[in-house]
Amino acid sequence: MKFTKMHGLGNDFIIVASEQELPEAVSTLAKQVCDRHFGIGADGLVYLLPSNRADVRMRIFNADGSEPEQCGNAVRCVARYYYERISDAKRELTVETGAGIQRVWIEGDDNTQVRVDMGNPILAGLQIPTTVDGERVVDQEIAVTAEGEGQSYFFTGVSMGNPHGVIEVKDVQHFPVEKWGPLLENHPIFPHKANIEFISVRSKNEVDMRVWERGVGETLACGTGACATLVATSLRGRTERQGTVHLLGGDLFIEWQESDGCVYMTGAASFVFDGVLQG
């Protein structure tokens, strides 16, 4: 199996370009190849496939083998891969994902920056999905217990195609993400589980974010998580509708445009190496 290792701000993927449908045991394969000791090592396995609705289609599998609907960092990597390795005919592309078709622009002289129209965020409680039946889920209390210690947090729910719970904390750099992340990801208020963003707001246009990703664990960056964060902080009046989200692996610029209601994400997509996996 030929593959290419890529990353978006340290959120790393094994990219496989294929003309065929996926192998039957793709979920088991994802677990094997994403393993950082016995496999290649990555946060996700991404298939780049032909599409009859867009320039290219992507399917992604988390490191635990589950298939999420969307992945912002992978969309940028897939677009750059397609532009540099398959067709450089145009710098505006479309990528079909499990959450719809994303418009993408390859930017900069070296193609390293990629801008993506991530579409309209979903804010209605049951559609995110959460078990909260409301038009919006803002500052909703959520209680968890770890090692006998009970804790309440307040999350804002946003779906960018995949579900997110955004929680503001005092000092995100020192926050115990590993302790509370898995409990919140699996809380019954999220019927499909959720990605959990822990954030601290620096100013009206800057937010620090760490993420506990559904099906993966703590990662260095999450594109959909950064989009969900800016939507949540602007809904709560903590930021404006555009700003920089500082992640452990680098920065993403996010704009939630008033005119079309869509969230635009701009950031890096990087090649690491090519390889062949022996059977």
Ligand SMILES: N[C@@H](CCC[C@H](N)C(=O)O)C(=O)O
């Ligand atoms: N890292 C991604 C999100 C990948 C999917 C996520 N783990 C899920 O299960 O929803 C991103 O950059 O958006």
